[in-house]
Amino acid sequence: MKQTLSLFLTVLILSDVLAQSGSAPSTSVRAPLRRSESFFGLHFDFHAGAGDLNIGQTLTEGRIDSLLTLVKPDFIQVDCKGHPGISSYPSRVPTTTSAQSFIKNPLQLFRDVTRRHGVALYVHYSGVFDQAAARKFPQWAVVNADGQRNPDKMSVHSAYVDSLLIPQLKEIADYGVDGVWVDGECWATEPDYSPQALAAFRARTGLQTRPISPNDPTYESFRNFARQSFIDYVGHYTDALHRYNPQFQVCSNWAFSSMMPEPVTIDVDFLSGDLTPGNSVNSAVLMARVMASQSRFYQKPYDLMAWGFYHSFTPPGSSGDPKTALQLQQEAAEIMAMGGGVQSYFLQNRDASISRQDWPVMAELARFIRARQPYCQYTIAVPQIAVLYSSASFRKYNRRLYDGGRDAGVLGITTALMDAQYPTEILMEHHLHGNMKRYGLIVIPEWPYLTDAFQKELLDYVQGGGNLLVIGAGATRNFWTELGVIPAGPARKKTTWVSVDGQVTTLSDSIQTVQLPPGGSALITAFADQYVKTSEGALATSRQLGKGTITGLYANIGRDYIRHQAPNLRRLVAGLVKPLFPNPIVEISGTNLVHVAVNRLHKQLAVNLINTGGRHANEEVFTYDEVPPLQAIKVRLRLDRKPGRIVQQPENKVLPFSYSHGVCTLTVPELAVHSILVVVN
Structure with missing residues (x-):
């Protein structure tokens, strides 16, 4: 291993020297791919601060050339302005706050070398979150409810967007940069009580109040106005940049994602976001499914960023531990299985240069992704189970305007479904409207509020033969x-026990026990003690409704599953799903550690199998370097006709199978991290 690493570093150093001397071998130049064509990229940033000096001092063309030669990404994203608001290139825009000193212009260097390689270049640019602009132009800052100016966040009603953001991004476009990934946006947006914001609110709504608390009758109107104002702000700068340079591509990080579950109503070029640095595999399960639905519905490409290192936003905790290639491969697999592109985030040095220490990981990750690209890019999920991500509940109950504050229920329940090996999509109301019949089962995961129209459509779906599983003390109400x-008293947050196949598991969130009608029976019963099984009432029931079935689980289980992922809790969910969805396309036996995603690849079926073993969900484990391969996985596929071949890719291994009565049975000898079974007719 030491000899291999030594040789690797020798090659890198020699490549640097050759590139610097002008003797590097020439390569044919291709036009950079658009984001819609891209599948793998690298993200670098360092959020330049006021104390950073001599920017560009150790950044060399040779170092950039060596990186691109080794890793061959479709695009890279580099720092130009982070949350401190300090530009890390020498901007000439008068309102900009630039770093104190420059030895070289990093943006020009990155553009020159990426152009020679035919690699697209994007910039990381912090938008709403701009501390320097808040200090320099306090009149641009948000006014908090207490009347004080926010020290970090820009008002979307201020001159900031036209006086700084748009002029600076036009300047960046003039470098020939391909686009911008605007960070610090939806999740940084705050309710704004500035005079211009209040004037706009009164003009748009006719309301003359200044609502500052949820008890104010017009508070929700004000919050929804603030949300729409943010969308208008992003649409404004997107349109302005497109008018200036139609080829310049714009993305607002996390816009139209689980953090901002809205219909895409503006002309952004692509959707993107970054996974949580920890528990990233399960984060990818959620984020990729939300993004995939938005991408398909609105014909917008998407990618997700996997952090190349662990980071804790809430001390104490480790920050900066580098992840292994294997860890990043598991995260990337969950994204690729939903057809999404992958980017991985590595820190730039304080002078904008790029350290070599992460390059072996980048190269190994690149090989892994490229091997799977032909079987994942542009694939479309085959409808099986739909899990609702409710825009209506998010708007009504999320504490902040936009963030992941309502994710616990849907994340836990979706993870439980995936761990039970059910192929699952996550869709919002606007995706499901008019499309419910495509899904054999719809799951409502702890969303307490639904609009009357959407609830009626759900019930019509059940009456017509659909199956509905409602989970949560509030959602079942x-x-x-x-x-x-009828409820047996109010819902309470308490510890209770349930029995699953003779084994107990604990629930510790909101519980709503119910009374059954005469002759009714409970699917699950709550117990006050795990040993003396004294019934506290029914916890799950099911009922025929027209041609379909509705099942209710009267307990919040999402947060419990995130915390401990108990096998009995997984079995509880699987037991409720099985009678509602008895014939999935894919069934797995021999392991409980496989996630399944079923896609259409052109006219072929592509079944993604992801090994979720290892320690990715352990909060005490920041990084890991071992995922034991899974052996002899039994797979049953329900197919309309006998296939010609089934090929395990990218291993290119033809697997023997038997076919009888519409069911194809086969064994996957080994699953390392991620394989795709391509069914060839």
């Missing part, structure tokens, strides 16, 4: 009549 139950 909307369907008590259809479920035929």
Whole structure:
């Protein structure tokens, strides 16, 4: 291993020397790919600060050339302005706050070398979150509810967007940069009580109040106005940049994602976001499915960023531990399995240069992704189970305007479904409207509020033969009549026990026990003690409704599953799903550590199998370097006709199978991290 690493570093150093001397071998130049064509990229930033000096001092063309030669990304994103608001290239825009001193212009260097390699170049630019602009132009800052100017966040109603953001991004476009990934946006947006914001609110709504608390009757109107104002702000700068340079591509990080579950109503060029640095595999399960639905519905490409190192936003905790290639491969697999592109984030040095220490990981990750690209890029999920990500509940109950504050229920329940090996999509109301019949089962995961129109459409779906599983103490309240139950007292946050196949598991969130109608029976019963099984009432029931079935689980289980992922809790979910969705396309036996995603690859079926073993969900484990391969996985595929071949890719291994009565049975000898079974007719 030491000899291999030594040789690797020798090659890198020699490549640097050759590139610097002008003797590097020439390569044919291709036009950079658009984001819609890209599948793998690298992200670098360092959020330049006021104390950073001599920017560009150790950044060389040779170092950039060596990186691109080794890793061959479709694009890279580099720092130009982070949350401190300090530009890390010598901007000439008068309102800019630039770093104190420059030895070289990093942006020009990156553009020159990426152009020679035919690699697209994007910049990381912090938008709403700009501390330097808040100090320099306090009149641009958000006014908090207490009347004080926010020290970090820009008002989307201020002159900031036209006086700094748009002029600076036009300047960046003039470098020939391909586009911008605007960070610090939706999740940094705050309710704004500045005079211009309040004037706009009164003009748009006719309301003359200044609502500052949820108790104010117009508070929700004000929050929804603030959300729409943010969308208008992004649409404004996107349109302005497109008018200036139609080829310049614009993305607002996390816009139209789980942090901002809105219809895409503006002309952004692509969707993107970054996974949580820890528990990233399960983060990818959620984020990729939300993004995939938005991408397909609105014909917008998407990618997700995997952090190349662990970071804790809440001390104490480790920060900066580099992740292994294997760890990043597991995260990338969950994204690719939903058809998304992958980018990985590595820190730039304080002078904008790039350290070599992460290059072996980048190269190994690149090989892994490229091997799977032909079987994942542009694939479309085959409808099986739909999990609702409710825009209506998010708007009504999320504490902040936009963030991941309502994710616990949907994340935990989706992870439980995936761990039970059910192929699952996550869709918002606007995706499901008019499309419910495509799904054999719809799951409502702890969303307490649904609009009347959407709830009626759900019930019509069930009446027509669909199956509905409602989970959560608050969510089931909307369907008590259809479920035929009445509450046995108020919902309470408490510890209770349930029995699954004779084994108990603990629930510790909100519980709503119910009384059954005469002759009714409970699917699951709550117990006050794990040993003396004294019933506290029914915890899950099911009922025929027209041609379909509605099942209710009267407990919040999402946060419990995130915390401990108990096998019995997984079995509880699987037991409720099985009678509602008895014939999935894919069934796995021999392991409980495989996630499944079923896609259409052109006219072929592509079944993604992801090994979720290892320690990725352990909060005490920041990084890891071992995922034991899984052996002899039994797979059953329900197919309309006998296939010609089934090939395990990218291993290019033809697998023997048997076919009888519409079911194809085969064994996957080994699953390392991620394989795709391509069914060839």
